[in-house]
Amino acid sequence: MRTLVVGAGSMGRWLADALDGPVAFADADPAVAREAAAAAGVDTTTADIDGTDTYDVVCLAVPIPVVGDAVAAQADRAEHAMVDVTGEMASPLAAMREHAPDLERLSLHPLFAPESAPGRIAAVTAEPGPRVDAVRTALTDAGNEVFETTQDEHDEAMETVQASAHAAVLAYGLAAESVDGRFHTPVSADLQALVERVTDGDAHVYADIQSRFDGADAVGAAADRIADADRDEFERLYERLQDGTTDDGDGDTEGA
Numbered sequence: 566m567r568t569l570v571v572g573a574g575s576m577g578r579w580l581a582d583a584l585d586g587p588v589a590f591a592d593a594d595p596a597v598a599r600e601a602a603a604a605a606g607v608d609t610t611t612a613d614i615d616g617t618d619t620y621d622v623v624c625l626a627v628p629i630p631v632v633g634d635a636v637a638a639q640a641d642r643a644e645h646a647m648v649d650v651t652g653e654m655a656s657p658l659a660a661m662r663e664h665a666p667d668l669e670r671l672s673l674h675p676l677f678a679p680e681s682a683p684g685r686i687a688a689v690t691a692e693p694g695p696r697v698d699a700v701r702t703a704l705t706d707a708g709n710e711v712f713e714t715t716q717d718e719h720d721e722a723m724e725t726v727q728a729s730a731h732a733a734v735l736a737y738g739l740a741a742e743s744v745d746g747r748f749h750t751p752v753s754a755d756l757q758a759l760v761e762r763v764t765d766g767d768a769h770v771y772a773d774i775q776s777r778f779d780g781a782d783a784v785g786a787a788a789d790r791i792a793d794a795d796r797d798e799f800e801r802l803y804e805r806l807q808d809g810t811t812d813d814g815d816g817d818t819e820g821a
Contacts, residue, residue, distance in 0.1 A: 566699055569612055569620040571639055573601035576650055577626030579679035581605055583707040584700065589620065618642065622696050625649040625657065629773040636660035643668055646696035650675060653723065653777055654689050654716035661691065669694035671701070674719060675709070676726075678766070683708035687719050720778070728780025731771055734759045736784065 566586040570577045573592040578601050581588045588605065589612040592598040598611045612618060615638075623643035627635045632651045637660060640647060646669035649657040654672045661670045670691040677684035686709050690697060701711050738760035741753075749757065763771070775781055794802060805811065 566622060566696060567620045568622045568624060569639070569642060570624045570626060571614070571635060572626035573598045574626065575679045576675070577601065577624075578605065579675070579682060580624055580626055580650055581609065583709075584624075584703050586621075591616070616642070619644050622646045622648060622700065624700075625651065627651065628769070629653055629656070629777050632657045633660040637664050640664040640668075645669060646671065646694060646700075648673060648697065648700055652774070654719045658689060658691050658716055668692065669697045671697040672716070673700075673704075673711075683710075685709070686711045687714050688712065689714060689716050689719065723774070724778045724780040724783075727774050728778035729784050730780075731763060731774060732781035732784045734763050735771075736788065738764070 566584070568581070568584050568586060568588045569591060570581045570588055571591045573590040573594075574597070577590065577592075581590065581601070582605065587608040587610070589610045590598040590601045590605075591612040591614045592601070593614055595611070595614075598614075602609045602611045619642050621644055623639050623646075625632060625635050625639065625648070627649075629651055632649060632653075633656050636647065636649070636657060640661070643665060647661050647665045648671045649661075650673045651657050652674050654674070658670065658672050661668070661672075672689045672691065674687040675682070675684065676687060686704060688701065688711050690713065704711055734756070737756050741757070741760075791799065791802065
C-alpha cells in the first residue's frame, strides 16, 4: 500500500512509522519532509505538497485550523482512501464527504503524544474498505487500541478531556506561586507535574484545541463558584464530586 502522509511533524512521523509499505512525506516546509524521510529510512521518500502524483491512501497530519483546506487540496491524490489524524472529527469528515465522496474515509485521533505511544486511538469510519482496514490493522499491530466512536461523541468528549483539562492545568500553573519544594503536598506536586507535562509541547497545538473546543469557560465558572462558595456550599460541591455527580439534580450541569 503506497501512502502519502501530508504533514511531517511528530504525529505524521508516528503514523508513517506504523504503516506498512512505501510512504512519502509532503509538508508545507520541504526541509521538514526531507528530514522526516531521512529519519524513517527505507521505503520513505518525499513529495511536493502541491504535486499531482497519486497514492493508494492519503493521510493528513495537519493542524486543526487547516484540515478542511488540506482535504480539498489533497483529495485528488488519493486513489482509494483518505485518513486524518487531526484531533477533531467534524471538520475533516465534512471535508472528505465533500471532496472525496467516492473514497474510503477514516478519521483517527491518537489520544496521546507520539512519545507516549502506543495508546488508545478514537476512530470514525465514514466509509469502510480494505485500505482503511489496513491502516487500522497496522496501528493495532503496533500495540495501539483502536476503538470506534462517532464524530459527535468524540468532539463532545474533547471539550472535557482536552479543552477543560488543559485549561484547568494551565490555570493552576498561572495561579500558583513559586514555593520551596519541601512544602509540596502529593496533590500540589501532581498538579505541578501536570503543568510541566502540558507545557513541554507546542503552544500552537494547545491554542488550536482551545479555539476548536469549548470547555475553558466551564472551568472558569466552576473556579468562580468554588471561590464564592460559603462553607456549606463548598461542602455540598465537594460531596457532589464524591458521589460522582456534576449537576444539582435537575439535569443542569454546572462546572463539569
